[in-house]
Amino acid sequence: MIAFENLEVRYAATAAPALKSLTLSLESGIVGLLGPNGSGKSTLLKTLLGLLTPFRGSGTVLGVALGAPESAKLRARIGYMPEYDALIEDASAYEQVAFWGELSGLAPEAARDRAHEVLYFVGLDEARYRPVSGYSTGMRQRVKLAQALVHSPELIFLDEPTNGLDPDGRRRMLDLVLRVHAELSTGVILASHLLGDVERVADQLVILDQGQIKAAGSMAGLRKALAKRVELRFLDPLDAAQEAALADLGTVLEARNGLYDLELTEADPAGAFRWAQGQGATLVQVTPRHDRLDEVLLRALHPGEA
Amino acid sequence: MPIYAPTLPPAPDLSLGQPPPLVLMRFDFARLLRQKIGRFFGFAFLMMLLWKVARIYVDHLLHTNQAFKPMQDFAKTILTQGADFQADLLNPANYLLWFLVALVGGGLVARDTLYRVRPLMYAHPVAPKDYLLAKLGFASLLPFVILLPFALLPWAMSLLLAGTQGPVWVTAPLRLLPAMAISSALMGSLAVGASSLAATPRAGIGWVLGLVLGLGTLASMLHGLTGLQSAQALNPIVLAETWPQLLVGVQRPLLAWLPTILGTAIHIGLWTFVAARRTRPSEAVM
Numbered sequence: 001m002i003a004f005e006n007l008e009v010r011y012a013a014t015a016a017p018a019l020k021s022l023t024l025s026l027e028s029g030i031v032g033l034l035g036p037n038g039s040g041k042s043t044l045l046k047t048l049l050g051l052l053t054p055f056r057g058s059g060t061v062l063g064v065a066l067g068a069p070e071s072a073k074l075r076a077r078i079g080y081m082p083e084y085d086a087l088i089e090d091a092s093a094y095e096q097v098a099f100w101g102e103l104s105g106l107a108p109e110a111a112r113d114r115a116h117e118v119l120y121f122v123g124l125d126e127a128r129y130r131p132v133s134g135y136s137t138g139m140r141q142r143v144k145l146a147q148a149l150v151h152s153p154e155l156i157f158l159d160e161p162t163n164g165l166d167p168d169g170r171r172r173m174l175d176l177v178l179r180v181h182a183e184l185s186t187g188v189i190l191a192s193h194l195l196g197d198v199e200r201v202a203d204q205l206v207i208l209d210q211g212q213i214k215a216a217g218s219m220a221g222l223r224k225a226l227a228k229r230v231e232l233r234f235l236d237p238l239d240a241a242q243e244a245a246l247a248d249l250g251t252v253l254e255a256r257n258g259l260y261d262l263e264l265t266e267a268d269p270a271g272a273f274r275w276a277q278g279q280g281a282t283l284v285q286v287t288p289r290h291d292r293l294d295e296v297l298l299r300a301l302h303p304g305e306a
Numbered sequence: 307m308p309i310y311a312p313t314l315p316p317a318p319d320l321s322l323g324q325p326p327p328l329v330l331m332r333f334d335f336a337r338l339l340r341q342k343i344g345r346f347f348g349f350a351f352l353m354m355l356l357w358k359v360a361r362i363y364v365d366h367l368l369h370t371n372q373a374f375k376p377m378q379d380f381a382k383t384i385l386t387q388g389a390d391f392q393a394d395l396l397n398p399a400n401y402l403l404w405f406l407v408a409l410v411g412g413g414l415v416a417r418d419t420l421y422r423v424r425p426l427m428y429a430h431p432v433a434p435k436d437y438l439l440a441k442l443g444f445a446s447l448l449p450f451v452i453l454l455p456f457a458l459l460p461w462a463m464s465l466l467l468a469g470t471q472g473p474v475w476v477t478a479p480l481r482l483l484p485a486m487a488i489s490s491a492l493m494g495s496l497a498v499g500a501s502s503l504a505a506t507p508r509a510g511i512g513w514v515l516g517l518v519l520g521l522g523t524l525a526s527m528l529h530g531l532t533g534l535q536s537a538q539a540l541n542p543i544v545l546a547e548t549w550p551q552l553l554v555g556v557q558r559p560l561l562a563w564l565p566t567i568l569g570t571a572i573h574i575g576l577w578t579f580v581a582a583r584r585t586r587p588s589e590a591v592m
């Protein structure tokens with residue numbers, strides 16, 4: 001779907017690089033582009049759209065080289081939902097979605113029909129004739145999603161799609177993202193600084209910080225790695241020899257009051273009971289630490305810190 | 307609770323669409339209709355047009371009706387259809403037209419800047435030159451379309467009343483239409499260039515009016531200081547008025563050919579360049 005090698009992007013020839021030597025290959029699916037504000041997520045999306053020219057390196061999007069003459073046509077195969085409010089305030093949702101459809105290459109009548117369909121798809125059926133200036137934040141985000149979908153792109157870039165939404169609005173928006181991929185077979189690149197959003201929908205993850213890729217891989221692989229994280233609770237505190245022997249089980253990340261946070265060598269928590277039996281310790285509880293994706297993110301962003 | 311559709315139907319054909327500049331111009335036209343300023347300007351321009359047509363009809367009556375015979379000599383002196391008459395056909399609409407171009411054209415690019423939709427346009431198959439062409443085309447087409455009946459209707463009515471053997475200048479539109487096209491391009495480029503400098507439509511209107519009036523004042527000052535009539539070539543209003551005069555062959559045009567051509571070329575080139583620089587994708591994504 002997308003591949004790039006040694007990609008470097010600068011906003012001006014003399015400016016510091018906004019993206020530094022990125023090399024990556026992404027398969028079709030829902031890719032979560034995660035990173036703090038200013039990490040280069042939006043810059044990467046704009047580069048993939050052809051709005052910014054790579055200073056160095058190369059890449060392809062849907063088989064078309066970045067900066068190639070046919071990149072204008074490529075944009076008809078991509079939908080883009082920007083982070084900011086790119087809405088025409090004095091027009092209704094229906095008018096502007098039809099307009100964006102026409103700009104993507106739809107005939108006027110087909111664009112109007114498609115605007116109705118796609119606004120119905122995102123749940124804005126009844127409000128579509130009202131000017132968007134009167135819309136709530138959630139409705140505005142859905143108009144932006146509708147304009148990205150109106151021409152049935154093969155790939156959509158969603159830049160912070162849950163910005164400003166309440167928890168219910170976030171859930172609805174993420175449900176829509178899942179439906180877009182599942183029902184329309186559209187590849188999705190979702191840029192967000194919210195780990196929960198990415199964790200909920202993505203099957204691949206790229207962590208960006210200061211214009212560099214800090215980690216990348218499938219969510220399944222990441223979850224598998226996380227499955228090795230356990231918290232062990234012993235009846236009595238371990239003695240020094242037993243604590244040293246914990247190294248046979250895995251890496252001790254934290255120890256406090258009889259609680260040991262471990263990254264197991266094998267993804268088999270039952271092995272901990274066997275180890276305890278062998279050491280003569282009483283293991284009373286093994287807790288899988290599936291909720292620690294945020295720690296993975298923090299470790300990727302700040303590798304030097306514990 | 308929103309009602310979600312089961313799913314979307316299959317994708318329509320993307321190869322049947324219109325060229326992006328045409329889509330953008332149509333959207334700007336729909337936006338103009340929403341602005342509801344058409345009633346005032348429509349009434350004003352219609353009254354001007356009716357006045358011109360009525361003058362021709364009165365002229366016809368004076369020449370053909372015996373009851374008006376004593377007035378015929380007087381009529382010949384003031385209602386001739388020579389070069390001055392033809393050039394004057396477009397003039398009265400000029401100031402009002404500049405005001406309309408400022409009101410509409412001032413917001414053309416500025417509104418997209420305010421709503422931040424230009425980066426999204428460039429994320430579609432729209433090239434910067436498509437965007438510029440659409441904005442220049444719309445801003446220039448608007449005054450041209452408004453002036454069109456002023457050039458054609460009096461001419462058609464004169465032909466209808468007097469025939470080709472009468473005092474009518476049969477080929478006048480061939481001279482007036484190019485003059486209108488050049489004047490309209492001048493108005494359009496200045497409006498789009500000024501609008502690209504503004505962050506809001508109101509500021510865009512201010513920029514257009516400020517530039518037109520400011521350049522007019524500057525031209526008058528230079529003219530007063532140097533005594534050179536060609537200094538008026540800085541004034542876009544004078545340039546727009548001069549083109550019909552030159553092309554129909556008025557004996558004493560406001561400006562000579564050279565300063566008019568140079569002034570117009572510099573204005574169109576400068577404002578198009580400004581608009582092109584201010585609407586680059588790099589400006590849009592920063």
